[in-house]
Amino acid sequence: MKKVLVVDDSATVRQQVGLALKQGGFEMIEATDGLDGAAKIGSLPDIGMVILDVNMPGMNGIEMLEKVKQIEANASLPVIMLTTEGQHSLIERAKKAGAKGWIVKPFKPELLVAAVRKLILA
């Protein structure tokens, strides 16, 4: 099965998401910021979905999303934003860039796993 790339600068959040994914039967790959996340998408062929934070040092999540989605091979790669941000202009920007969902932290693990299942198996 394809793996889920979790991009967040918080190790706690990555671990929390990883636990939820594991319980849902998914494997996780971690990245600590947008640059790391974009590099892993470019180099690891078994990534089937991305869960992406917004506020991160270096390259933030919106910038990473826009960069990754400019590459044709990633056009169908599903991305869910998982962030503290709830600003509609940011949500619209992510949607326009190709994000498939936006979840405001704190997240409900079962909701996140249901969204992942729906998108990764689509």
Add this chain to the structure above:
Amino acid sequence: MKTNQARSQVDHGGQVQQLVEGIADEACIGLFEAYGVALERVPPLSAPDHDVLYSGVIGFSGPRMRGMCVLAATETPIRRSNPIEGPLNDWVAELSNQLAGRMKNKLLSYGADVYLTTPVVLRGEHLAPIPNRQQLPLAYALPGGGVFLWIEFDLDDGMSLSPGSGTAAASEGDALLFF
């Protein structure tokens, strides 16, 4: 001697500070509650200050406005709210980030569109920021620990915060899927 204009700026600043502290208070209680920790608001000086404190600092900046938020806590509320058994300093940073995010989302409805910096975490005893204004932190107690919150928020002259003048934001726990 202060001019009338200077006096009105101080009054204005005080009102803004009070409003933002109210937003921060609600955000802090809601945040810890979301992670299973009930906080009780207490007068600042009655809260414990002798334990090792973890502090997360986040800056706000936006068009003609700026501020900062310092979340400090003893080990107990940090450990109890941590959803996993991970490093506490990382969790303090994430809590600060989520606190500032809640505040930002609320401030949007008052017409304040701010950018958040990424959090910086400090650990030590008797930590306290040196704010521009003389102020005591918002303080919260729980069995075996305390949480403190310093908030500073300034607007340039001519700027104001008005309820309903901005846009609503998505709330904590909201999940939007685009199909």
